[in-house]
Amino acid sequence: MDFLRPASWEEALAAKAEHPTAVPIAGGTDVMVEINFDHRRPDVLLDLNRIGELHDWEVGEDTVRLGASVSYTRIIENLRSVLPGLATASHTVASPQIRNRGGVGGNLGCASPAGDAHPALLASGCEVEVASVRGTRMIPIDEFYVGVKRNALAPDELIRAIHLPRADGPQQFSKVGTRNAMVIAVCAFGIALHPSTRTVRTGIGSAAPTPIRAKAAEEFLAAALEEGGFWDNGKIIPPAVARQFAELVSGAANPIDDVRGSASYRRHALGVMARRTLGWTWDEYRGNERSARCA
């Protein structure tokens, strides 16, 4: 096994172009498991750890450009106020040791339906910046996951950063597992309210071949909120609306039975998480509205 250690981003792209089958390694918390268990024997490993800019983030006026290798620990520590959904999801990834190494670039590289970042990324509506020696392109998150553990990267491309809109409203993430730490999610749900566009976005993990959005649920809720004037009057969402939203979220899933849970349990749990996280985010929105009006 050869080990390439490019010292710059340009060198890394050149190396990936020359060795398209090279396996990039960032935190290594997925790659090393495969190597230690001999599930994968890459001829060439491409170590991204010397590339400083992958560990940096920039908070702009409207968006956050998050380097692919920024660890979950750093996200929790530094980006809670601008990326609350992703920070909440980061809290529940694996263990403190793994959160010190792993990051969103690796989660996207695996594109496992169980990755905890995905529901938050889908709900935020971000774009993934990928690059090769041929140039840079932005992939909308809705087009990034193309199959079971497959993403939209070409063989010569690497993930440079994720561009996330700064939160314009409350965001939540919830996951079901047998205990909080170190479990692969049985299923997970992320929600983001976007008051500036009066829309709601969602993300579902571990309940379909890829991470997905519950689009029918999003559209139903946005229409119900608009119709009732809820964004302006800040009233409590009627239970019937919350219930319908939850049912549509359950219906969006296409889960399987496996050792971690049955399909019907997953659908049920998703509905419960959808109703709960909607309640939390809406309470927070109403609270903010009220204090904004008082000020």
Add this chain to the structure above:
Amino acid sequence: MDGTSEVGLRINGKPFSRVIDNRTTLLDLLREQAGVTGPKKGCDHGQCGACTVLLDGDRRVNACLLLAVSLDGADVTTVEGLADGDRLHPVQQAFVDHDGFQCGFCTPGQICSAVAAIAEARAGWPSVVTPPDTPPGPVEPTAAEIRERMSGNLCRCGAYVNIVAAVREVAR
């Protein structure tokens, strides 16, 4: 390229360099080449925490999930590097005082992890159980906080109650 590389790092303050197979994990380098056997191999895939060491100060990592070649120039601290001569590190002493182990297999990893966990709580880093309205500053080391912050370390003997007591004493 023949699948080997030279790597140089500091282990408990002492320089160590060697030409190694590129597939060597930090855990195997420590145990089999450097003779540092405190870190244990429980699972070899990040689930048990028995291999926990401190990287470049007090950042805890699983040594089984790191390739040694990627650590050229790094500073690694294992349980062997915590004591000050004959004086045990406060976390080591607390594990002795509170009987924070039975067989001791998980203990080197527990202790390294606890050193980092205490530093993180003191630095004010929140955990998933920290209430959102907690004021900035050191996080109160409740039993729930310690359990959550130590959740990357398993103990087959189930010495958790005493481990929490030991960590709590030092964190206070």
